[in-house]
Amino acid sequence: MSGELSPIDKAKFVAAKRAVDFVEDGMRVGLGTGSTAAWMVRCLGELVREEGLQIKGVPTSNRTAELAADVGIEVISLDEAKWLDLTIDGADEFDSDLNLIKGGGGALLQEKIVATASDQMIVIADSAKEVAQLGAFPLPVEVIPFGWQTSKALLEETLINLDVLGSDSTLRMNGDAPFVTDEGNYIIDLHLTRIGNARQTALVLNQIPGVVENGLFIDICDIVVVGHGDGRVEVRDINAGTLEEDKIDFLESENLFSDF
Missing domain, CATH: 3.30.70.260 (ACT domain)
Known part of the structure; x- marks a missing residue:
């Protein structure tokens, strides 16, 4: 099924797949909004259903809340959570300092509130979202x-x-x-x-x-996970100053594509 995905969708998927490695049992996790974040929610749902991962998710939009509930993630409000261990979300643009433009999906207010109420924000994106200077995206x-x-x-x-x-x-x-x-x-x-x-x-x-x-989003993002259409993934940590490279095997996750 993965062969039916476009290179951009493959890049979004591998970034999301790699990012959920940061989620640990018992965490309270901010769940972003948008096409890339939807892959992340599905990946987390797979871990909840098949590996027994126990987390509580705080969605950044009504549509993310519906998707999270559909895939088996326990959904709570930010008021219930009070503070989050991490938030994983997409971005419309990011620069070398990991400053972002977000809001193409219309959820920027909840996204910023949730991200700033987290110990760590991880951004997932395809490589086309990286820019030398912000502003090309409205x-x-x-x-x-x-x-x-x-x-x-x-x-x-x-x-x-x-x-x-x-x-x-x-x-x-x-x-x-x-x-x-x-x-x-x-x-x-x-x-x-x-x-x-x-x-x-x-x-x-x-x-x-x-x-x-x-x-x-200025000085909010800590890590960006950049996906490529061939399965390659880069993990950039702005605080540690590190860059890691990995590759995701699509064959290991064919069950995630069953709905497409």
């Missing part, structure tokens, strides 16, 4: 619906004075209606092309009235 900014057009105008005005290349913004849509997050908010995507100072940008954007949170 930066999501979650805003409350009240006065969103004013918030959008303030965002564009603020960008003029920041070290970014572009200043256009668009309201994210879901068909003919605005996309609505799990918290009932809207998302404005900023098309910046290049972000020169990600830390400053993140701080300034969050000062704008109406802005709830932005998709820049």
